Amino acid sequence: IDNHDTISMAVIDKMGHIAVGTSTNGATFKIPGRVGDGPIAGSSSYADNEVGACGATGDGDIMMRFLPCYQVVESMRLGMEPELAAKDAISRIARKYPNFVGAVFAINKQGLHAGACHGWTFQYSVRSPEMDDVEVFTVLPWNF
């Protein structure tokens, strides 16, 4: 699938404040009036300064039923590392919809980041002070 359907972005600023954003024009040939996960807080993205943030992309019609980014942040709030939190959120959807296509990235407030995906290979981009330019990380589909 070469149809990267959404930009979902998280930023931690110099004050340590975290924000997230998402923008998309949705699914091709959707029924007029259809709204996906893009504008749903907790689904396409979520942020809490006390914990971290999450961004999601994929089959929004399915993903918005599971609030994957709220789940990622809540898992990290309970002490889960970003990688496990991301995999856990994706696996909850995959258990119910084995054919769904989607991915999340997770970052905690310390700046540790990870991704998880299902049904496709996911890539996410990172820029931090130690990098000369943006670096792209590739995440292979996880077999749950």
Place this chain on the structure above:
Amino acid sequence: QEVETSGRFPLVVSTWPFLEAVRAAWRAVDGGFSAVDAVVEGCSTCEVLRCDGTVGPGGSPDENGETTIDALVMDGATMEVGAVAAMRYVKDGIRAARLVMQHTEHTMLVGEQASIFAISMGLAGPTNLSSTESLEKWMKWKKNDCQPNFRKHVLPLDSCGPYHPKGTVD
């Protein structure tokens, strides 16, 4: 796949290799802008570049050939959220979402009412969000009997409709 950033902050992370979007957000946040403003700069860059044809205007036509925009911004310091959904005629999705967050007590505005709000608050519009490419794609889909589509349990499923629920008296 887990990476510890020793340099720490600021930090920008984005889905997909949308390099110019990440660079734009980085320039903003490294220059001292807030996380919210950096996120808006980053996502807005993808709207202008029409990243993969799936962000911003000119892509993903619906069954009527129209492009509509969904966008969200969230401030993790205050837990404020602004969102627009199925927004017509305005291409600046993430900026419209920030206007909802910063200038209303609401969380989400939808459809044409979101467009009217966004334009009243200074964004460009109304503009046609279709492009030559999106209309060509749509016309090809119409010629292919509107396949594939997102309908289910309807008749006729193999053509453009009008559809009615399958198994009911018509």
